[in-house]
């Protein structure tokens with residue numbers, strides 16, 4: 654991603670997609686996600702008491718590659734992205750698999766919590782956290798907490814590791830402690846290890862993290 658281009662607003666992100674200036678786009682699911690799904694990790698698991706099927710939320714989904722991989726693995730996926738043009742390609746297949754793609758502000762999703770707001774068993778984050786300005790990270794943590802069912806899980810590619818904030822962003826430097834600080838003490842990290850299927854184009858470290866909501 655270009656550090657000298659700090660788009661924060663929907664219009665700026667939309668322009669990036671219109672310009673085909675989307676170096677974050679892998680063209681498919683992140684290979685680490687694909688590897689772990691193939692290995693039997695991330696099998697759909699229901700923790701929310703009020704849902705009949707396992708539901709996953711993918712905020713900042715971009716072209717929806719990861720969302721589709723999870724949907725094909727059996728999750729009912731809600732993908733969120735407010736940039737124009739992201740929804741067109743994945744929406745139909747997501748819907749055919751019982752999911753949906755919403756062109757909405759992911760940070761506001763589910764707020765205020767209403768009685769019919771179904772919480773999610775899984776939130777998957779891939780370059781959404783690091784796309785946000787660090788000042789927005791508390792809102793990201795609140796959103797994850799609001800959207801996850803008790804004992805639900807956040808799975809994230811923690812990236813870019815080792816990048817100082819002085820270098821700017823996006824992607825803004827992301828360490829495990831940044832994710833934990835945003836989530837607050839209602840979460841515990843159950844796994845944090847280097848990604849095996851790294852992307853050559855990425856200059857900074859990638860980790861695979863799992864975080865359990867403990868209340």
Ligand SMILES: C[S@@+](CC[C@H](N)C(=O)[O-])C[C@H]1O[C@@H](n2cnc3c(N)ncnc32)[C@H](O)[C@@H]1O
Pocket residue numbers: 661666667677678679712713714715716733734735736739757758759760779780781784
């Ligand atoms: C770096 S891209 C990553 C996209 C996708 N996760 C991927 O890995 O290809 C960040 C995405 O977050 C979206 N985004 C940023 N802020 C958002 C917000 N507040 N609500 C919804 N989408 C947002 C952008 O439009 C963009 O598609």
